Amino acid sequence: MIAIRTLLTLTLLLGVGYPLAVTGLAQVLFPWQANGSQLTNNKQQLIGSALLAQKFERAEYFHSRPSATDFATIGSGASNLGMSSPLRAEFAQTEAKALAVNPSPTLLTRSASGLDPHLPLDAVLSQVDRVAKERGLDPASLTEQVKSATQAGILGPQVVNILELNLQLDKDA
Numbered sequence: 001m002i003a004i005r006t007l008l009t010l011t012l013l014l015g016v017g018y019p020l021a022v023t024g025l026a027q028v029l030f031p032w033q034a035n036g037s038q039l040t041n042n043k044q045q046l047i048g049s050a051l052l053a054q055k056f057e058r059a060e061y062f063h064s065r066p067s068a069t070d071f072a073t074i075g076s077g078a079s080n081l082g083m084s085s086p087l088r089a090e091f092a093q094t095e096a097k098a099l100a101v102n103p104s105p106t107l108l109t110r111s112a113s114g115l116d117p118h119l120p121l122d123a124v125l126s127q128v129d130r131v132a133k134e135r136g137l138d139p140a141s142l143t144e145q146v147k148s149a150t151q152a153g154i155l156g157p158q159v160v161n162i163l164e165l166n167l168q169l170d171k172d173a
Contacts, residue, residue: 039163042171047163053117054163060134061169062127064162065119118159121150135169145169 026034037050048054053064055071064071124146132139149165150158 039167041167047167050161050164051117052115052163056162056166058134059130061166062119062124062131062160062162064117065123067115071115117161117163118151119162120156121147121158121160124160124162124165131169135173 023034032038039047039050041047053067053071055067056063125143128139128142128146131137132142135142145168146160146165149160149168151161152158
């Protein structure tokens with residue numbers, strides 16, 4: 001009987017009480033993050049999350065790094081394959097495709113999650129000429145816009161959120 005009471009008490013406390021308390025605190029302290037960091041366009045239509053990369057293939061957009069899951073959020077993750085695996089052939093295909101678009105590709109490696117929306121500043125700056133040409137913008141002013149969108153990396157270089165940058169470019173157009 002004591003075991004059943006203990007089970008019920010702990011179930012209510014840890015299975016109901018704790019999750020409700022954490023959810024409530026998150027809603028009060030960090031409402032934007034707790035609700036998915038959702039981004040909308042100027043028509044208030046949901047575009048995506050600031051925490052998830054999206055696939056950009058058109059030349060007038062900055063491109064995200066390749067994704068092992070083709071940017072599908074369900075079952076996301078890295079390939080966990082080494083360069084001695086069949087990934088080598090896929091890497092060569094990705095490189096050939098990237099070279100056709102950008103003579104100095106920097107977006108060949110995948111992120112660990114397959115959904116990281118951030119790129120190092122250098123990788124974004126290498127795309128400025130292409131995007132500026134396609135959008136009819138001055139490369140110097142676009143470079144300044146990219147630099148103003150730069151965020152501090154956690155442990156590495158400065159990064160830029162590609163989805164947010166592309167949304168800003170569409171808003172300014």
